[in-house]
Amino acid sequence: MASVCLYFQVHQPIRLNRFSFFDIGGEKEYFDSEKNRYYLERVARKCYRPANQLLLDMIKQTGGQLKLSFSITGILLEELEKNFPDVLDSFRKLADTGSVELMSETYYHSLAFLISKKEFMEQVKMHREKIRDVFGLTPTTFRNTEAMYSNEVADTVKKMGYKCIIAEGLDHILGWRSPNYLYKSKGAGLPVLLRNFRLSDDISFRFSTREWEGWPLTADKFSAWLKDAPGEIINLFMDYETFGEHQWEETGIFNFLKFLPGEILKHENLNFMTPAEIARKLEPKDVYDVPYLSSWADVHRDLSAWLENDMQKKSFSEIKRIGNRVKRKGDKRIIDMWRKLQTSDHYYYMCTKWFADGDVHKYFNYYDNPYEAFLNFMNIMYDLKKKVS
Secondary structure: OEEEEEEEEEOOOOOEOOOOHHHOOOOOOOEOHHHHHHHHHHHHHHHHHHHHHHHHHHHHHOOOOOOEEEEEOHHHHHHHHHHOHHHHHHHHHHHHOOOEEEOEOOOOOEOHHHOOHHHHHHHHHHHHHHHHHHHOOOOOEEOOHHHOEOHHHHHHHHHOOOOEEEEEOOHHHHOOOOOOOOEEEOOOOOEEEEEOHHHHHHHHOOOOOOOOOOOOOOHHHHHHHHHHOOOOEEEEEEEHHHEOOOEOHHHOHHHHHHHHHHHHHOOOOEEEOOHHHHHHHOOOOOEEOOOOOEOOOOOOOOOHHHHOOHHHHHHHHHHHHOHHHHHHHOOHHHHHHHHHOOEHHHHHOOOOOOOOOOOHHHHHOOOOOHHHHHHHHHHHHHHHHHHHO
């Protein structure tokens, strides 16, 4: 028997206002509330509302056999509370079924672990408290921003009381081994669930690619692939916005999602489990030893999507350097702004790796080029410095 573990990351960036040199020292807001609301309305309409209703229906139709998990960032929960409470209610309805697990992560979808362990732990605690406040649940599974993982991350997370963590199934770490088993971290021995990136990306990236040999991808075809996959678990981890936003409704992605649970459950050797259930019921097969930070981003599976070029490094070093001054100031509003500037998306927009090759991620970038993103961010940084000087 193999268990299918469905996990969806739910996040929307907090977009910055256009901030010129002449705005430094003024009263202009850093964050573009109008643009944030515009994009969130679109994602709610195209993804969250229809996908949540579809999953709720599927849970009921399968008698609770369909199980899945979400991690929803704290900054997104704030935006939903403020502007789209009906969407937040639809997530609550899913959580109330008992078939949905909610994970912990950094509140701001940030690079906080690279700031300091103390800052990282504070943001994780903030998120855990937010999940308790909104859903009445206490998460036991952890997923770092963009599945950033290392032995040190696992050790820190275990000390915070979490029972398991998810990570990318890295070929160069696994070697001959399969991601389709439960592993444990080196040192801490924390159970680690590894994303099967090939099967996950078949849905999230290749689903509508007509040149792909697997096209068209149907629920019965994909479930047959799962049936024949070796191992004890098949971890399908992806952005929730895959459904309706990354892959538009016209591609058939919602029909695929609608029929997938039923097709999977037709196979006697397949069922669904959440990460917490897997960590409780299965024994780790081996140690997953990752001495440096990895992630699930692009083909390199490292931090280069956020911290490769000089613009990214300069921006992040400024955020890190100003931290003590921000904390000493003690102004909660300024601390919140500083933490929102740690959100990984800001550095992603400065990435030059895919700017020239038309990568799919450019579609979600509201800047004309990475250099514009850098200059805008640095103008805000200079203003923030003035606020805490």
